Amino acid sequence: MNAGRTARERARAELTEEIKGAARRQLATVGAEALSLRAVSRELGMVSSALYRYFPSRDELLTALIIDAYDALGEAAEAAAGGDDLLAEWVAIYTAVRDWARAHPQEYALIYGSPISGYKAPQTTVEPAIRVPLLLLGLLQRAQASGRLSPPSDAPEPSGLLAQQTEVLVPLAPDLPPAVLVRTVIVWTQLFGMLSFELFGQLVGSMDPADEFFESASRQMAAFVGLT
Amino acid sequence: MNAGRTARERARAELTEEIKGAARRQLATVGAEALSLRAVSRELGMVSSALYRYFPSRDELLTALIIDAYDALGEAAEAAAGGDDLLAEWVAIYTAVRDWARAHPQEYALIYGSPISGYKAPQTTVEPAIRVPLLLLGLLQRAQASGRLSPPSDAPEPSGLLAQQTEVLVPLAPDLPPAVLVRTVIVWTQLFGMLSFELFGQLVGSMDPADEFFESASRQMAAFVGLT
DNA sequence: CCTTGTCAAGAGCACTGCTCTCGATTCTGT
DNA sequence: ACAGAATCGAGAGCAGTGCTCTTGACAAGG
Structure with missing residues (x-):
């Protein structure tokens, strides 16, 4: 190079x-x-x-490390994708994300923990940051195409400002119904909330170690977005 | 005093x-x-x-601040509880938690952000830390007692180690079925994952401002645990 | 060859958490 | 009521931090 x-x-x-x-x-x-x-x-x-x-400056070094971390996580997740069983692939992505996070807890904290005081993330970090949610959307899109996506009947249609915001996500997955897009965001926040709780010690005393809980959650969240 | x-x-x-x-x-x-x-x-x-x-030491000061923050958040959430409409109460708790977090972002980051390097949270922080999940469990318990809790049929019974870990939660809400306990933990992680994403800037560009998304998620998560 | 730009080095500034010593003040047991 | 013990704030000092500025050595291109 x-x-x-x-x-x-x-x-x-x-x-x-x-x-x-x-x-x-x-x-x-x-x-x-x-x-x-x-x-x-x-x-x-x-x-x-x-x-x-x-x-x-120190901040510029941190920015470089942040981008590298997002990319490493995205790469790990993308490496787990593929295969014909979409549900197994979903769980594999979850597992890959968790494995990477547990192997690099400080880099995980760098990107998903509290923002560094006085540090403003530049726009350059956005693109590598959305690789994981993009991967999930892509999987759901493929599921939709092959008729394996059955959004639960109780998923409410977004309205008002929420519908407007959901519009922004449509270009990323044009075939998915808005209700599924909203649920994907919910699932996305759940994934990283669960991960942060495990890595930051909030689960100690209940679901720690979190292996079984994590897999159960990944499957229940798959069902939640309509992936069967 | x-x-x-x-x-x-x-x-x-x-x-x-x-x-x-x-x-x-x-x-x-x-x-x-x-x-x-x-x-x-x-x-x-x-x-x-x-x-x-x-x-x-500085760490001891931080510990004091952490406990105060957990207590302030717990108090805000508990103040939002009460009333006869359980679903409205559920949403009110979510809203109170979010309002407190947005009003005190640095204190929120202190307790739910990355752990402070070299800082080990003492056991004293556990009790104030679980006030919010305890509040949710209490609400579900009351819903169960009045027959307003209908756990979805697709909620899988926990087995193996997960069933064992769920046992630990039983004393906190003896009447709730294990499947609901697991889902409560999922919902709990979703709540704070969503909050962290909003406060730490991960939602910028999609669901920001998150008001409508937050309320939709709170209702969908209520349904997810079986609260109607 | 020689100018120009780049490089590592070093001194220095203002800051940090923390320790130790020093008198002064306050509390307590007699 | 008074002497000894405990506690207090102040100050100096240590080793560390991010960052700036200057200095002298080196390589690149005309």
């Missing part, structure tokens, strides 16, 4: 990746809020001020 | 409250991770080392 460039530019690209790698390693051990540029520079054997040649 | 004590003890109790107040004010503006003992001490016109007479 960096074939025809000067030695300086190749060195720069390599060092940028090394910095992100070291930052990710430190992130995994001490967490996002304790991520220290000086510690990163120490690990790389350089001086802290030199890092500012590559990332103008 | 502090009638028959010495002047020193009364002063101590008062100052402890003042410290928490100042800390809460600072929390609201700069966030939990940027909460600085020195800034708190500055606001109170005292020296930073003096704070350590009242809270042995």
Whole structure:
């Protein structure tokens, strides 16, 4: 990817990746809020001020890590997709998301935990952020096409502002009825709410370990959106 | 509450409250991770080392704030309970929880956001933390008693480890069938997942503002647990 | 070759949590 | 009522932080 460039530019690209790698390693051990540029520079054997040649601020480094995290999660989820049994695929996506989150709790907290104080996520993070919900919508779309989607009769038709907001989602899955789109958002929030509760320790004392609960929830949520 | 004590003890109790107040004010503006003992001490016109007479560490101060936040949220939710229409009460609890969270986003992030690095929540936080789910369980219990709870036929009976874990919840609501208990946990995670998404900016571009979506979700989740 | 731009290094600023010591004040047992 | 014990706020100091600015070395392109 960096074939025809000067030695300086190749060195720069390599060092940028090394910095992100070291930052990710430190992130995994001490967490996002304790991520220290000086510690990163120490690990790389350089001086802290030199890092500012590559990332103008700590926030810019965090943004890079956030985008990488969204992409890693999206990739893990997409790798679990495919196959002919749509319900099994649904559960597999849930499991892949959970597995990634449990393997990278600090990166998960970075993207789904409390926003970092004083940090404003740039627009660039939106696209990688919606890979998982997009994947679920795509699956439901395929289910709809093959007649395997039977939206429950009690799913209320959205009206008013809610119907308006649902319109925004239509281009992402044109064939799905609005009621299913709303339920998909509900299911999406449930998935990450459940995950946050597990990772952040809110389930300790009840559903911990959450393996069985998680799978039961994934199947019940599939039924909730009409996937049988 | 502090009638028959010495002047020193009364002063101590008062100052402890003042410290928490100042800390809460600072929390609201700069966030939990940027909460600085020195800034708190500055606001109170005292020296930073003096704070350590009242809270042995920053973490202890955070613990106090966390417990206060759980209690404030629990109180807000409980204040919304009551009345004879159980479904309206259910929606009112949801609304009260959301209103409190939107009014105190940093305190919400403190209790439902990413865990603070290096901070281990003590057992004392568990009891105030479960006030909201307990409230929901109580409501469902009353619905069950008055015959207004009709668990959907497709709610699967928990088995294996999940059944075992569900047992733990039985003392909290002895009359509810296990399947409803599991669904209550699902609903509980959905509520706070939805809230976190709204507050942490994950819904921007789709369901934001989330008023209508939130109410629709609260009603659909009521139906999901069998409340009609 | 030599100018121009890029680089790491180092010193320094203002901040953080936390510890320790020092008098001064207040409480308590006699 | 008074002496000893406990508690208090103040201040200095330690090791760490993000970030800025300056300095001198090096590589790239004309």
